[in-house]
Amino acid sequence: KQRVFSGIQPSGVPTLGNYLGAIRNWVPLQDTHDAIYCVVDLHAITQPFDPKQLAAQTREMAAALIACGLDPERCVLFVQSHVHAHARLAWIFNCVARLGWLNRMTQFKDKAGKDREAASSGLYVYPNLMAADILAYHATLVPVGDDQKQHLELANDIAQKFNHDFGAEFFPAIEPLIQGVAARVMSLRDGTKKMSKSDASDQSRINLTDDADAVALKIRRARTDPEPLPESAAGLEGRAEARNLVGILAAVAGATPEAVLRDHGGKGFSEFKEVLAEALVAHLTPIQAEMKRLLGDPGAVDAALRLGAERARAVADPIMTEAERLVGFLPR
């Protein structure tokens, strides 16, 4: 079976963007692939965070993933800091990746903002750690949202340079899996920005934990243009906000934008937004109930993660031993 790896930062509650762009696509891969999923807390500390909240947020993210359909029996689900291979391989990759490569990363520029001098050095080498996450398992398929594409290209550059520098066909090539009509869910306040856990405005996103009233209010207030919905997908051209809302309904309903517009083309947004909010609430309610149930027994979630880390280590440890041998470290 082909090995899949993906990760998500515990830097807040997962958004509808995380869910539709990534998590939901992870679920079926459990049955067809050797699937490894990781809550990436090492990545979460590259930007300002609250150490008093981090452990609870990590557990909550794991509970959210299980509630969305990841089954710790059918996939390997664990916390990044529990498996040392990630940090060890990331250090080697810090010495393989070139500054010029990192300087091209658009996400660093976005996340560092105006005061780049004040960004952590961890944020700068973030893509190297991401490459290590995947390659420590020799995973070859990585299901992600559209925003991670550039990082995966860099991971391939790192793998190639490692193989070249250390004279071995050791790390495999990685293939991104960017799926569906919602590979890039946009902010509800600005159709040109992606929906993000870390956006200052809570109105910009649907959180997986939002209750029915919050979902309805956020969708009602979502920015749109004044025109009614077009009759076909071609009419979404140049209408970023309309395209986003239609894409969300399509993704939730398991339909195409074309089919959504066949049903709702010509309607005004106030009517369409009610349909959308209702579909979202129906979709999210069972996930929220399951998440609440899981968090009622935090010890059980932690135990599942411990077991996941053990299984992850069993895969990564021999690969790390060989990587360190190739680099030339004295065996322990």
Ligand code: TYM
């Ligand atoms: P993170 O935590 O920002 O997001 C997790 C996943 O959600 C996707 N995503 C979206 N998809 C569609 N629309 C959106 N608005 C949206 N926002 C987020 C992301 O593309 C991602 O797939 N660097 C990664 C985590 C990571 C990782 C890895 C991923 C660390 N190591 C190794 C893959 C492989 C990140 O910050 O994701």
